[in-house]
Amino acid sequence: MNEGTIIDLPIWIADVLSQSEYDPYSGNQECFVTVKIPHALKPSVLNALKTDAPGVDLRYQSPLFFALAIYYLELFEDEELETIIATAMAERISDIYDNVGRRGEFVHKYDEFEKMLYKKGCASRRAYKEYMATIKY
Amino acid sequence: MSVPAEQLETFLPSELHFMAENETIEILPRRVGNPIKLAGTDLPLMHPLRKNRVPIWMAIALKKQQRCQFVPPDWMEESNLRRILAFEHANPTAFSNVDFHWLEIAQIVLTTAPDDLTSPPQVIRNLVRDIREVREQKSRQGMKEVNENMLQMDRLGALEINEMRPFVVEGMEEMIKIRKAGKKEEPIIYSESDNPEDDEDDEPTYGHDDESSLAVPSSQLDSSLRYGDRVDTSERRRELSQWDDNVPQQGGPEW
Numbered sequence: 558m559n560e561g562t563i564i565d566l567p568i569w570i571a572d573v574l575s576q577s578e579y580d581p582y583s584g585n586q587e588c589f590v591t592v593k594i595p596h597a598l599k600p601s602v603l604n605a606l607k608t609d610a611p612g613v614d615l616r617y618q619s620p621l622f623f624a625l626a627i628y629y630l631e632l633f634e635d636e637e638l639e640t641i642i643a644t645a646m647a648e649r650i651s652d653i654y655d656n657v658g659r660r661g662e663f664v665h666k667y668d669e670f671e672k673m674l675y676k677k678g679c680a681s682r683r684a685y686k687e688y689m690a691t692i693k694y
Numbered sequence: 695m696s697v698p699a700e701q702l703e704t705f706l707p708s709e710l711h712f713m714a715e716n717e718t719i720e721i722l723p724r725r726v727g728n729p730i731k732l733a734g735t736d737l738p739l740m741h742p743l744r745k746n747r748v749p750i751w752m753a754i755a756l757k758k759q760q761r762c763q764f765v766p767p768d769w770m771e772e773s774n775l776r777r778i779l780a781f782e783h784a785n786p787t788a789f790s791n792v793d794f795h796w797l798e799i800a801q802i803v804l805t806t807a808p809d810d811l812t813s814p815p816q817v818i819r820n821l822v823r824d825i826r827e828v829r830e831q832k833s834r835q836g837m838k839e840v841n842e843n844m845l846q847m848d849r850l851g852a853l854e855i856n857e858m859r860p861f862v863v864e865g866m867e868e869m870i871k872i873r874k875a876g877k878k879e880e881p882i883i884y885s886e887s888d889n890p891e892d893d894e895d896d897e898p899t900y901g902h903d904d905e906s907s908l909a910v911p912s913s914q915l916d917s918s919l920r921y922g923d924r925v926d927t928s929e930r931r932r933e934l935s936q937w938d939d940n941v942p943q944q945g946g947p948e949w
Contacts, residue, residue: 623868630875639876643842643869650865651837657861670868678861680700685857688707689797692804692819 568595568628575632595629597622603641610645611652615668622668650674658682704859710852714798715751720765722746723756750799754806764807769793770800772813775821782828789829789849797826797853829854837862842869 558564566574574590597619605613615622626642629635653671656663657678667675705713727740740746745765748756756762768774769792781790793799800822808815833854836847845862 623872627871627875630872634876636876639872643872646865646869646872647840648838650840650869651834653865654837654858654861655834674861674864677700677864678858681704681857681860684700684707685853688711688853689801689823692801 563593568625568632572628572632592632595619595625597625598629598638603638606641606645610648612666613645614666615649615671616666620669623670624668654678700860703863705856707853707856710795710856711798711801714795714802714852715749715754717750717793717795717799718747719750719753719767719799719803720745720747721753721756721762722765723762725761727761750802754802757806764803764810766803766807766811767793767799769796770803770811770818772817772821775818775825779821779825779828782825782832786832786835789832789847790825791849792825792851794852796851797822826854833858840865840869842866842873 571590571592575592577589602613602618619625623642623646626638630639630642649671653667653675657675664672664675722743722745723740724742725740726742727737729739730737735749737748737752738746740762753762753764757764769778778790778792800818803811804815804819804822811818829850833847833850836845837858839845840862845866
């Protein structure tokens with residue numbers, strides 16, 4: 558592999574490689590790889606999240622979008638990205654809470670974390686409804 | 695013991711129902727009953743047609759034996775429920791002040807003593823459901839304010855809180871993760887010279903048995919200060935900085 562090649566790697570490999578400071582081939586002490594921002598966190602997605610967070614199809618970007626964002630933020634300090642992700646998540650969480658108990662296409666836009674959240678909300682809503690339905694008249 | 699996952703993070707409505715049964719309610723006994731001493735509560739002497747306040751579980755048992763009549767709580771009167779509903783409609787950001795276990799108590803009274811209500815039970819049930827729906831709508835609005843630090847909704851009932859608990863807790867935990875990932879703190883490193891005691895014996899010492907492991911000798915700790923006390927932080931900070939300045943001297947100033 559030549560120097561300057563751009564390849565897709567799992568983020569945990571990028572994590573390890575970006576922390577090794579020694580390049581065994583050239584012997585220089587700089588970082589072995591430079592990590593670019595993941596595709597899912599590219600500026601167009603972030604702009605969409607800024608304008609209309611609940612409408613963005615996060616599952617299409619990455620099924621583990623928020624997990625990826627958290628991993629990336631752990632590796633690199635990026636205050637702007639952190640703010641965008643945190644506000645977007647708050648907006649999306651309140652949107653999911655609105656959708657709890659409903660069914661529809663919106664579920665396909667959720668990433669894994671949001672799906673889990675949606676399922677939890679639905680489960681407790683169901684438990685509540687079953688309880689309230691114990692009166693019969 | 696294995697507990698289903700959903701029961702680890704929240705209560706089942708039936709569990710809250712059980713807890714609500716320990717609240718008290720007024721009853722009109724139909725027969726004389728001797729006072730009973732119980733652990734926690736004492737049951738009073740009961741006279742026919744004299745109001746008595748007893749735990750709900752007791753009232754349910756007596757009602758099932760046809761020995762009493764429920765006196766539904768004030769807020770379960772039709773007029774009061776209408777007033778609560780009007781308040782809920784009129785205030786888009788505040789919840790009306792209802793009993794903490796209002797939904798469960800309404801459920802209990804409606805199931806065990808529908809004949810003791812002053813209005814038809816269907817009317818009461820529909821009013822309770824309407825109030826609950828308005829409050830639910832408001833709690834959805836309140837969720838828009840969610841952030842990783844807090845979510846405040848006053849005067850929600852036990853069942854209402856219980857319903858949103860797994861969702862909110864999980865959501866806020868994920869938001870905290872983002873904030874934590876963004877903030878990299880310097881790891882706290884304790885130098886070995888701080889605690890010379892540890893070098894001598896290999897056994898680690900736990901707790902604060904000896905004073906040397908405390909950062910501040912206990913004689914200097916303000917023993918009059920208890921958890922929950924209000925402390926004027928500005929004065930405290932001044933004192934602390936004073937203490938910092940005087941560290942080289944032997945023995946700091948009196949606290």
